[in-house]
Amino acid sequence: MNLEVKTQNTYNENLNWRYATKKFDAQKKISQEDLNNLLESIQLTASSYGLQPYEVIVVTNPEIREQLKAAAWNQSQVAEASHLIVFASLKSVSEDYLDSYLNNIAETRNVSREDLKGMEDMIKNTTLQLPADIQQNWAAKQAYIALGNLLSAAANMKIDTCPMEGFDAKKFDEILGLEERNLTTAVIAPIGYRSEEDPYQHLAKVRKAKKDLIEII
């Protein structure tokens, strides 16, 4: 099968435009409206059962940003970008958490909790039985889907991002007080506008050839 793309696709053009920005323009800030749109893209992200087992922290405070930078191998993006988005995933999933989700469905769709019994049993039987480390890993995977959505949404608004897992999660959790909220830092993304001086924007994209990435059977 021929996997060559001939027609123009703005979405993919924007994915080609984006790159993991190393140097942000510290003077350029994302407008409140653009930020709200990006946060809504995160909110609309799909997740397993719809449970969204994570929270998102938007860090603007410069002192906190400096502390976080030190806990991220001094990568300048953490402090220089317009905003820092922290994806904090659940350390464990409780029955209370699942109940509040089921209550949200009942309220939003105007159905009774009894109507959701089949779904409740399925969700509770699968998630609550997972060992703690698997629960945590599962929650982090969901947060990564939101990260991916943020990167694409931002690219399509010509806003720069840098997905990052080069940080000390324990230190991030301490600085942000996440431990006591049953949360842990899964992944982060500084967002903003690239500096003209960032040489990485001029590098050609390195990707696997489609034939090595995609199999049609």
Ligand SMILES: Cc1cc2nc3c(=O)[nH]c(=O)nc-3n(C[C@H](O)[C@H](O)[C@H](O)COP(=O)(O)O)c2cc1C
């Ligand atoms: C989960 C994840 C973690 C990453 N961590 C870092 C990081 O800590 N620092 C950094 O500069 N880039 C980081 N990157 C960026 C990757 O190196 C980059 O996305 C990859 O080389 C592809 O290049 P491109 O995004 O510029 O197209 C990370 C990317 C992902 C998806």
